[in-house]
Amino acid sequence: MGLTLAIETSSINYGVTLDGAETVLRRDDPSFTSIGGLVDTALVAAGRTPADIELIAVDLGPGNLSSVRAGVAYANGLGFSLGRQVVGIHGLRVLAFTAAPAPELPVLCLRNAGAGNVYAAVYEHGKATLMRHDTLTAICESVRASHSAVILAGAFRDQARAQLTGVDVTDSGVEAPTSLATWTLTVSPPADADWAPADFVSPINEQTPPFTGEIP
Missing domain, CATH: 3.30.420.40 (ATPase, nucleotide binding domain)
Incomplete structure (x- = not known):
């Protein structure tokens, strides 16, 4: 086989x-x-x-x-x-699945892109509803405006949590x-x-x- x-x-x-x-x-x-x-x-x-x-x-x-x-x-x-x-x-799809194979909440995935930027995606039921290369601050602003709760995965999770005020954040603990x-x-x-x-x-x-x- x-x-x-x-x-x-x-x-x-x-x-x-x-x-x-x-x-x-x-x-x-x-x-x-x-x-x-x-x-x-x-x-x-x-x-x-x-x-x-x-x-x-x-x-x-x-x-x-x-x-x-x-x-x-x-x-x-x-x-x-x-x-x-x-x-x-x-x-980022692989990262979302690594962090939460069957998530009940959207998964916000972050990877370091250098020069103060991140690669970011939000996956809901396996599909990307946001896909951006931007600053962490800009990403968190977009997520705050559109989601009340997320699972965090990847880089800068502590910094992202601090910026996601008003959002119920669950840290997956998954870095990569x-x-x-x-x-x-x-x-x-x-x-x-x-x-x-x-x-x-x-x-x-x-x-x-x-x-x-x-x-x-």
């Missing part, structure tokens, strides 16, 4: 999930060599080979752009070498997405999932269409 491999490189914690088993290692760990080495470790632990991989999934970011590019490039290269397709999932979340979203996608296998996928940054204007 073919395997789905999921790759996560958008934060300092690199992870791969194979057959539902997650392997995580910080990229600054002395034993870390490469994302390929991490995949090899997972394959050996599972008693499988690269030829057993049927589908490859990867977090497209946003996040640390160099690291995201490394993960996406590896996924594309592995897919090309094996003749397999790749599934790319928006990293996981490869297990990417794997789960790939093998059991929601009915309205907007991702599909492709020959190659591309990383996401502030110039990517989801961030060129607020949704809706």
Whole structure:
């Protein structure tokens, strides 16, 4: 039976999930060599080979752009070498699922974008109702105006809570997405999932269409 491999490189914690088993290692760990080495470790632990991989999934970011590019490039290269397709999932969707797989409240996801900005999204029932690259203050103003309660996930949660006055805030405690979340979203996608296998996928940054204007 073919395997789905999921790759996560958008934060300092690199992870791969194979057959539902997650392997995580910080990229600054002395034993870390490469994302390929991490995949090899997972394959050996599972008693499988690269030829057993049927589908490859990867977090497209946003996040640390160099690291995201490394993960996406590896996924594309592995897919090309094996003749397999790749599934790319928006990293803020992965973060929302990591924090709250079945949320009763909207999930506000935040990733550091540098220069005082954040990548932000609000997910409600798995769909983005806000998608912005902006300052944290501007994001919190938008959320305050439209939501009475949210779950917080990602970066700057303490700062966001302080700015979300009048909003009932639940801190998920989740800092970054996981490869297990990417794997789960790939093998059991929601009915309205907007991702599909492709020959190659591309990383996401502030110039990517989801961030060129607020949704809706």
